[in-house]
Amino acid sequence: MEVKEIQRENTATQLLTIVGAVNDAMKMLLESDESVMILGEDIGKNGGVFRATEGLQEKFGTDRVVDTPLSEAGIIGTSIGLAVNGFKPIAEIQFLGFIYPAYEQIMTHVSRLRMRTMGHYTVPMVIRAPYGAGIRSPEIHSDSTESLFTHMPGIKVVCPSTPYDAKGLLIAAMEDPDPVLMLEPMKSYRAKREEVPVGKYTVEIGKGKRVREGTDVTLIAWGAMMPIVEKAAQQSEKKGISCDIIDLRTLYPIDREIIAESVQKTGRAVIVHEAHLTGGLGNDIISIINDTSFLYLRAPIERVTGFDVPVPFFALEEDFLPTPARVLESIEKAVHF
Structure with missing residues (x-):
């Protein structure tokens, strides 16, 4: 028997794919909190390689949806600085396989700053990374190396399989005072549409x-x-x-x-x-x-x-x-x- 999760108070819904739900969540976060920023390669005018950020720079400007140089270490390092100074960055890594140059930043700084500063600083940032095989990508584009990050105390790791969970987990991740890595399954990005609440809701991190x-x-x-x-x-x-x-x-x-x-x-x-x-x-x-x-x-x-x-x-x-x-x-x- 299939089990359907009951949606929250929101009654108005929209049919979205996973990538559409991610876009909708980021749009809502940018609208509701001026400290939210998005950083990544080609995320502005081009809307990202998967169009997850399509239309956001046009709506919110280049100061809040920032096209970065091709430097994953730079994207994460800049996001850390923003996060400890009052901003809430969402850093996009184009493919999970591209994250390795930033691994040192994530392991030694993102996941440890709360401990290192004895709780005086937190790192309220989200790292978004499409992952997985099955879409005919070139080498280094199809990795699924989540266990590198689940072995890293200090950072939470989430992975939605549905549009409903994608939106709810991303909003929950952004509201978390600590860093969250959100792995987005590329093969499922546009595989199906489902009813997703129009308004704000969260999916609790840590609950299957x-x-x-x-x-x-x-x-x-x-x-x-x-x-x-x-x-x-x-x-x-x-x-x-x-x-x-x-x-x-x-x-x-x-x-x-x-x-x-x-x-x-x-x-x-x-x-x-x-x-x-x-x-x-x-x-x-x-x-x-x-x-x-x-x-x-x-x-x-x-x-x-x-x-x-x-x-x-x-x-x-x-x-x-x-x-x-x-x-x-x-x-x-x-x-x-």
């Missing part, structure tokens, strides 16, 4: 969502993998297998409670992510299950992931990504153990 009720096996995923696990669950249902689907939404801090509740109900778990197997976030989820629910398990925990190779070029890209067939195979393996 049950997408589908089931009794036989728990499927855990996020971002662009959600449509994959939902298709696998539909195929499983035809074989008499009932799947409980959890969309984490926040990758750090992870919602341990919703994972434990689901696994204790089903006794089985399949974790799906497109990141590489070794060092992937699935390992942390396995640890959470072992810590909270080991005695409830009826079968070993299964993982369906990308492989331990760089994301390949176009001809092999789909072979790298998890598929409904691979997920279904792991579901059946867990259920028939």
Whole structure:
């Protein structure tokens, strides 16, 4: 059974894609708070490589929607300075694979300034980064290396899979006094439209969502993998297998409670992510299950992931990504153990 999240007080809605919801959230933030700024490469006149910032510079001016030089370290370093001096920057990194030159700034400054200043300063900034494979991008454009940042205390990491969550998480991230990395699944940017409230609302950071009720096996995923696990669950249902689907939404801090509740109900778990197997976030989820629910398990925990190779070029890209067939195979393996 599919579970629908109840929308808040807002009754007026609009049909939006994920990228449209991101644009709508930034527009609302710029309108409501003069301290909000957006920085990034080609985000102004061009509206960003995915048009996520389309129309914003025209409406709010070049002082608030700032085209930057091609320097990720410069974008993040400038945003840190703005954040500790009363501004609320939203820094766009064109692709997650481009973030590595800024990694030092994020690891040594963004995530540590609250601790370093004993709470005298916070860093209220958001870093937006499209991620993932499946759109035929060149090398370094398709990485899914979220675990580099979930291993970084001091910064929260969120990843929406729907337009509703994209808008709500971005607004929540901007209202958070600490830095948030928002990973946006490129493959899902324009995959579907859904009703999104016109007004302001938030999706709580740190809370997962049950997408589908089931009794036989728990499927855990996020971002662009959600449509994959939902298709696998539909195929499983035809074989008499009932799947409980959890969309984490926040990758750090992870919602341990919703994972434990689901696994204790089903006794089985399949974790799906497109990141590489070794060092992937699935390992942390396995640890959470072992810590909270080991005695409830009826079968070993299964993982369906990308492989331990760089994301390949176009001809092999789909072979790298998890598929409904691979997920279904792991579901059946867990259920028939």
